[in-house]
Amino acid sequence: MTTSLPVGSADLHARLTAHAARLTALPPAAVFTAGRRHLRAEAAGLVLDYSRQLVDAAALEDLWALAKSAALPTALAAQAGGAIVNPTEGRAALHTALRDPATAPLLVNGVDVRADIAHTRAQCRAFVAAVHGGQRLSATGVRFTDVINIGIGGSDLGPVMATEALRPYAVPALNVHFVSNIDGASFVDLAGRLNPATTLVIVCSKTFTTIETTTNAHRARAWLASAVGEAGAGTHFAAVSTNAAAMDAFGVPADARFTMWDWVGGRYSMWSAVGLAIELAIGSEHFEAMLAGAHTLDRHALEAPLPHNLPMLMALLSVWNGHYVGCHSHAILPYAERLHRLPAYLQQLTMESNGKHVRLDGTPVDYPTGAVLWGEAGNNGQHSFFQLLHQGTHRVTADFVVPYESPTGAVEDSILTLSNAFAQANVLARGRSLEDVLADPKVQAGGAAAAALAHHRVHPGGRPCSILGFARLDPATLGGLIALYEHRTYLESRFFGINPFDQWGVELGKVQAVALVPALETAAQSASDAWGRLRASLDHAGLN
Ligand code: F6P
Numbered sequence: 001m002t003t004s005l006p007v008g009s010a011d012l013h014a015r016l017t018a019h020a021a022r023l024t025a026l027p028p029a030a031v032f033t034a035g036r037r038h039l040r041a042e043a044a045g046l047v048l049d050y051s052r053q054l055v056d057a058a059a060l061e062d063l064w065a066l067a068k069s070a071a072l073p074t075a076l077a078a079q080a081g082g083a084i085v086n087p088t089e090g091r092a093a094l095h096t097a098l099r100d101p102a103t104a105p106l107l108v109n110g111v112d113v114r115a116d117i118a119h120t121r122a123q124c125r126a127f128v129a130a131v132h133g134g135q136r137l138s139a140t141g142v143r144f145t146d147v148i149n150i151g152i153g154g155s156d157l158g159p160v161m162a163t164e165a166l167r168p169y170a171v172p173a174l175n176v177h178f179v180s181n182i183d184g185a186s187f188v189d190l191a192g193r194l195n196p197a198t199t200l201v202i203v204c205s206k207t208f209t210t211i212e213t214t215t216n217a218h219r220a221r222a223w224l225a226s227a228v229g230e231a232g233a234g235t236h237f238a239a240v241s242t243n244a245a246a247m248d249a250f251g252v253p254a255d256a257r258f259t260m261w262d263w264v265g266g267r268y269s270m271w272s273a274v275g276l277a278i279e280l281a282i283g284s285e286h287f288e289a290m291l292a293g294a295h296t297l298d299r300h301a302l303e304a305p306l307p308h309n310l311p312m313l314m315a316l317l318s319v320w321n322g323h324y325v326g327c328h329s330h331a332i333l334p335y336a337e338r339l340h341r342l343p344a345y346l347q348q349l350t351m352e353s354n355g356k357h358v359r360l361d362g363t364p365v366d367y368p369t370g371a372v373l374w375g376e377a378g379n380n381g382q383h384s385f386f387q388l389l390h391q392g393t394h395r396v397t398a399d400f401v402v403p404y405e406s407p408t409g410a411v412e413d414s415i416l417t418l419s420n421a422f423a424q425a426n427v428l429a430r431g432r433s434l435e436d437v438l439a440d441p442k443v444q445a446g447g448a449a450a451a452a453l454a455h456h457r458v459h460p461g462g463r464p465c466s467i468l469g470f471a472r473l474d475p476a477t478l479g480g481l482i483a484l485y486e487h488r489t490y491l492e493s494r495f496f497g498i499n500p501f502d503q504w505g506v507e508l509g510k511v512q513a514v515a516l517v518p519a520l521e522t523a524a525q526s527a528s529d530a531w532g533r534l535r536a537s538l539d540h541a542g543l544n
Helices: 010-025 057-069 072-080 095-099 114-133 157-165 185-193 211-236 244-250 273-282 284-303 310-325 342-354 378-382 386-391 411-430 434-439 441-445 447-452 475-496 504-524 530-540
Strands: 040-043 046-049 146-150 175-179 199-204 237-241 257-259 329-334 372-375 397-403 465-470
Touching (some): 010 057, 010 310, 040 310, 046 310, 046 475, 057 310, 072 095, 072 284, 072 475, 095 114, 095 284, 114 257, 114 284, 146 211, 157 175, 157 273, 157 342, 157 475, 175 185, 185 211, 199 211, 211 237, 237 244, 237 273, 244 257, 257 273, 273 284, 284 310, 284 475, 310 475, 329 342, 329 378, 342 475, 378 411, 386 411, 411 465, 434 441, 465 475, 504 530
Parallel strands (some): 146 175, 146 199, 237 257, 329 372, 329 397, 397 465
16 A cells, blocks of 8 residues: 555555565465464563464565664653653653662653652552451451442553453452443442442542543442441542542542552553552452563563564554555454453553554544454354454454463363364464365265355455463463553554554543533423433433
């Protein structure tokens, strides 16, 4: 395709365009030949196998050149060094510092942030120890049995995803739950089965102004107060926010407030006190093992050259597929039930980051930016949307995220999981041609009737996918895995010349929702029954 990607020469783009045309025109069997096992790289216990991507040596050579012109190591160093990499909000993006044990000063606008990070980390650790150890008790003097994290977006998705993923590491006798949506269903469901007198509620919101979170926080306050009284309810709250005034106004006790900073983006924040629910669920040691795993990957991102650098490879392949091969939909397929929230987590990370239509200088892009990302735990997906992946008219790319060790510990279970993942990846890449179908002895034995169905059995193949494998889903590996996707997302944005750290596109809808509320409330008073009130309010607002 013609391009104005801000990196790479016109000649280079022309060559890459020609490679893509050549490789997509070849039968998959001619691309996915034997001898591609070297197309893999490894770091922090994660093995990226990209042998099923639509690349060959010639295409890769030009892709390395494209990566070189994007100055990826410089971009990573700038981000990790505290440069203002989010210029539309005038902010650094220092999520990497949250998992960095270094103590050398790290300046943001002239202020060293290391001490703040260490202080909040120690505060979280002490709070978790006090809840687990029974020194921090409910208003009625008993141990907390349950925790509800109230938050949304980055203040929910990371904590939910990691808590689910690391369930085998959960401490006994403390159950952690999550409430995010505004409609009240998840809150009502939890309130119906938990005991408010033994429930701790974390209000998790970088801004403390998000309507979903404040609405659920007020629901929680009323529920807690009904059990332990208004005065006692405060004892059941903790909060994570940059907004100290709002935490004051809500009555969060001084020793249960955890700060975060404007140099951590919401979708990059599970390493900060936003991860308090994770830490309560699995304990500080495991939480810190997760930070350490992420840090190992951070070092790898900064130090490993291409073609060994995992996030650079993944960013490059994403640009290759989106820009040259013409795939704009990307499926995340974890072959691990415990990673069932990974697609949702990565949706926010990648789409809120790289779903942009203007470059850093505000000029519109004339090329596709971040892909649509979606997904589902592997085998469930096989029995649902894999039909489209294999034979549909959209060419969807995929990451198979595959732990080699089964959570049951039984080798037979690992074998079943791995055989499914690898078989699906092979079929996506290699497909099955009409000739192969017709040569199948079963089809031949079926005579004319079977031959008539031959076209239905063809799998076009040529659908690029990678396998991201690792030994087991433990805290360090999860940390590395998430850090890998964070860096991949940032590095991909360098090819597009966009800002991956802002999110102006979510503001307008939020503002308009808040503005609609008074009109709906006024009209809703005019009818006596609930449905009538709802209809009247929508009619009044011109929405019905
Ligand atoms: O709606 C988008 C968003 O602004 C996300 O970027 C953020 O993670 C989420 O809302 C929640 O924001 P907060 O943590 O301030 O409540």
